[in-house]
Amino acid sequence: MRTALYVPADRPDMLAKALGRGADGVIVDLEDAVAPEAREHARDVCSAWLRGIAPAADRPDGPEIWVRVNPGARGRADARAVASPALTGLVVAKTERVGDLVAVAAELEGAPWISLCPLLESAAALLSAPLIARGPRVARLQLGEADLCADTGISPGPDGRELLWPRAQLVLASAAAGLAAPLAPVATDFRDLDALRRSTEALRRLGFGGRSCIHPAQIPVVNDVFTPGPDEVERARALLRRSEEKGAGATSDGSGHMIDEAVLRGARRTIAAAARRG
Numbered sequence: 001m002r003t004a005l006y007v008p009a010d011r012p013d014m015l016a017k018a019l020g021r022g023a024d025g026v027i028v029d030l031e032d033a034v035a036p037e038a039r040e041h042a043r044d045v046c047s048a049w050l051r052g053i054a055p056a057a058d059r060p061d062g063p064e065i066w067v068r069v070n071p072g073a074r075g076r077a078d079a080r081a082v083a084s085p086a087l088t089g090l091v092v093a094k095t096e097r098v099g100d101l102v103a104v105a106a107e108l109e110g111a112p113w114i115s116l117c118p119l120l121e122s123a124a125a126l127l128s129a130p131l132i133a134r135g136p137r138v139a140r141l142q143l144g145e146a147d148l149c150a151d152t153g154i155s156p157g158p159d160g161r162e163l164l165w166p167r168a169q170l171v172l173a174s175a176a177a178g179l180a181a182p183l184a185p186v187a188t189d190f191r192d193l194d195a196l197r198r199s200t201e202a203l204r205r206l207g208f209g210g211r212s213c214i215h216p217a218q219i220p221v222v223n224d225v226f227t228p229g230p231d232e233v234e235r236a237r238a239l240l241r242r243s244e245e246k247g248a249g250a251t252s253d254g255s256g257h258m259i260d261e262a263v264l265r266g267a268r269r270t271i272a273a274a275a276r277r278g
Contacts, residue, residue: 001024001025001064001180001183001209001210002024002209002210002211002222002223002225002226002227003022003023003024003025003210003211003212003213003218003219003222003223003226004023004024004025004026004027004064004066004183004210004211004212004213005018005021005023005025005026005027005212005213005214005216005219006027006029006033006068006186006212006213006214007026007027007028007029007033008028008029008033008034008042009028009029009030009033009034009042009043009045009046009067010034010038010041010042010045012045012049015028015045015046015049018063019053019062019063019065021216021219022216022219022220022223023063023213023216023219023223024063024064024210024223025063025064025065025066025088026063026064026065026066027066027067027068027091027212028046028049028065028066028067028068028082029067029068030042030043030046030067030068030069030070030078030082031068031069031070031071031093032093039070039074043077043078043081043082044081046067046081046082047081047082047084050065050067050082050084050086050087051084051086053065053084053086054086055085055086056085056086056087056088056113057085057113064088064089065086065087065088066087066088066089066090066091066117067082067087067090067091068090068091068092068093068119069082069090069091069092069093069104070093071092071093071094071095071100075092075093075104076103076104076106076107078090079104079107079108080107083107083108083110083111083114084111085113087111087113087114088114088115089114089115089116089117089137089139090104090108090114090115090116090117091116091117091118091119091142092104092116092117092118092119093119093121093144094119094121094122094125094144094147095118095119095120095121095125095132096122096124096125096128097124097128097131097132098128098131098132098134098135098136100118101116101118101132101135101136101137101138102135102136104116105136105137108137114137115137115138115139116135116136116137116138116139117138117139117140117141117142117183118132118133118135118138118141118142119142119143119144120132120141120142120143120144120148120170121143121144121146121147121148121151122147122148122151122152123148123151123152125148126148126166126169126170129141129169129170129173130173130176130177132173133173133174133176133177133179134177138177138179139179139180140174140179140180140181140182140183140209141170141173141174141179141182141183142182142183142185142212143166143167143170143182143183143184143185144185145163145166145185146188148163148166149163159202160199160202164206167184167203167206167208168206168207170182171206171207171208175207180209181207181208181209181210182207182208182209183208183209183210183211183212184200184203184208184210184211184212185211185212186211186212186213186214187199187200187211187214187218188214190213190214190215190217190218191217193217193218193221196218196221196222197221197224197225200221200222200225200226201225204225204226209226210222210226211225211226226273227273228270228271228273232270233270233271235267236267236268236270236271237267237271239259239263239264239267240264240267240268240271242259
């Protein structure tokens with residue numbers, strides 16, 4: 001999932017268009033995008049929308065559908081209400097401990113296909129990331145930087161270097177638990193697409209596997225960054241061919257760079273990612 005488009009759950013007009021925007025996934029938001037007094041109504045709107053969508057198993061090429069649920073008791077009620085065959089998973093807002101996931105998973109006993117994506121938004125959550133990553137039903141992690149900055153006092157500069165440690169922590173916790181690479185946080189300025197490309201390229205280099213979007217205009221840029229280009233794919237294939245020609249063990253790529261198993265793993269990952277995109 002290169003892109004995941006956030007859509008407010010109380011906007012039927014946006015929901016009606018969401019699956020056709022070109023994102024690999026849609027996250028219907030029952031939390032911060034909805035006013036607190038409107039969240040029960042939003043839950044009803046979301047549930048009705050999901051009932052009109054074919055099961056996920058019947059649309060293998062369609063966008064994944066996730067719902068961001070609220071923390072605590074309201075989130076457990078959200079989970080009960082939106083669990084449906086159309087759903088890929090739940091983004092669990094403000095996850096701080098494994099127990100938060102256990103509580104949500106308990107509401108999904110009749111829906112074994114639904115995965116969880118913990119959204120880590122505090123210092124406590126980041127320090128518990130390795131444990132949270134191994135929680136029940138967890139498929140991948142996501143970082144909520146706005147809440148994290150409010151919790152910690154971090155004030156990011158233009159290049160976001162102040163957030164390097166939290167971002168790296170998420171990537172490492174995901175890899176250690178065998179999860180899909182995490183989703184990078186949203187960019188709130190959806191007009192500056194050049195800045196979006198630069199920051200998304202940096203996040204890809206750091207190890208993120210995709211990025212959340214808040215506006216459809218961001219989707220083509222993020223999809224492009226997380227799709228290996230023809231030159232990148234050809235380099236990966238050339239490395240594998242060179243290794244096969246030279247046989248087992250470390251060798252050279254012909255320009256003085258060593259090829260070993262770690263390099264080949266990266267090449268295989270690139271080719272696999274390209275294959276998924278045709």
